[in-house]
Amino acid sequence: MTESVAGHVRWVEGTLRRALEREDFRNRYGKSMRDLLGPGATALCEMTDNGELRAKELKTPPKGVTASQRRRASILRRFAAAAGVPSGALSYPKPTPKPTMPGWARSELHNRLQDEVDRKPSAPGRARLLVVLGVVLDTAARSGELCTIGIVDLAPDLSWVKIIRNPQAIGSPLHITEVWPLSPITQAALVNWLPIRGRLIEDLEGGASALLVVLHGNRAFHRAGAYKKGMPLKVRGLIDSYRAHVQELKAEVTNRGESGWELPQGLEQLRRGVEERRSTYDSDRRAGARTAQWDPAVVLNPLLPEEEEKKKTATAFAKAAQAVTAFHQAREAAGGDETDPQVLKARRTLRETTRLAWARSGHATTLKLLRQAGLSDDDLAAAGYNELLLDALERS
Incomplete structure (x- = not known):
């Protein structure tokens, strides 16, 4: 069970407890698990649909079918399956997704x-918002x-990022890792964010490895406990902060007299808008149009044969080691002239092979490989290593 599902289980358990505090509900459905999770689950769904059993007294009227209703019913069905009794949880239709953004807005987004x-x-x-926008786009x-x-999921030169795909409704702990190219815009956003992130994590004890971190501490106690600035940003915090900072950005752009900034209010709407754009690219490519490629540079699939993955990794390591040797030879032949075409070509090859070696392993292994191949720490920039990233890796 994932941490997210465990949180949903505790949430539904609390709802059940509040229902059982009502004498009429307890007398009618509290005698057995069959009653509680059968007709009791039906009654529970109807009560929550009417806005009852809320943990907090809210004046807002209950909405239509929401993701919360579907999630609650799903957990109730899990309870019934675990107890070995029929489930009475209602089935809710999937709600209509919120609109993303018009096509012209998607085209303007990168320019903005x-x-x-x-x-x-x-x-x-x-x-931080600009980094989020860039990575999602x-x-x-x-x-x-x-x-x-x-931090370890950023390529040495910040041009790639590793994304561990975790699609909804997939219970397996084995997830595919995709290595995606980052646009120059996103790379520039990262260069701006990393020093700010470094200041936020200064007061943290121990390592700090998350790319997206909390901006302000929270002294209030909650289920996850209090947290300080610089700690890893959680999903709920990311969603809430995105909404708040998008509103702030739109207001500022409007005050500057600019127009056309049509960012969706929700992060998921932005993501679906990007996927719609990707679908358009794929359709145009199948129709014969020459469109930009939009695919991961490397895919690490744990379901593939282990020997096949090891062979690819060994090949990447060998090419990186050979590139270090070729770089030193080109330097020596050029008499130390760093602008010599052969040195520039060797530097470019070294950068590309280093990035691929990182994609198939990690920074610790790649840095060890480069040093064993004869590349000094002073020449890590030739392999593409960004100084800001090296500082962040050392801190983490």
Whole structure:
């Protein structure tokens, strides 16, 4: 059971407890698990549909079919299956997804993002939002996938990112890792964010590995406990902060007299808008149109034969080691002239092979490989390693 599902179980358990505190419900359905999870589950669904049994007294009227109703019914069915009794949980139709954004807005999004990144915002919330926008536009990552991205998941030159895909309704712990190229806009957003992130994690004890971190501490106690700034950003915090910072950004753009910034209010709407754009690319490609490729650069699938994956990794390591040797030879032949075409070509090859070696392993293994091949720490920039990333890796 994932942490998310465990949270849903505790949530539904609380609802059941509040229902059983009512004498009429307890007398009617509290005598057996068959009663509680059969007709009792039906009554529970109807009560919650009417806005009853809320943990907090809310004045807002109950909505139509929501994701919460579907989730509650799903957990009730899990309870019944575990107890070996028939489930009385209601079945709800899947709600209509919220609209994403018009096609023209999707086309304008990268241009608008470029303008904001070029401003190099110093406000932590804005800098983090631009990283989120860039990564979603490049990879269509879900909110949960964004929160699992760590410093180690960024390529040496920040041009790729590893995304551990975790689609909904997949209970297996084995997930495919996709390595996606990042646009120059997103790379620039990362360069701006990493120093800000470094200041946020200064007061943390121990390592700090998350890419997206909390901006402000929270002294209030809740189920997950209090947290401090610099700690990893959770899914709920990401969703709420996205909504707040998008509103702030739209207001600021409007005050500047600009128009056309049609960002969706929800992060999931943005992701689905990116997927719609991807579907359009695929349709055009099948029809013979020459469109940009939108695919991961590397896919690490745990379901593939282990020997096949090991062979690919060994080949990537061998090419990186050979590139280090070729780089030193080109330097020596050029007499130390770093602008020599052969040195530039060797540097480019070294950068590409280093990035591929990282994609199939990680930074610790790749750095060890480069040093064993004879590349000094002073030459890590030639292999593409960004100094900001190296600082963040050392801190983590």
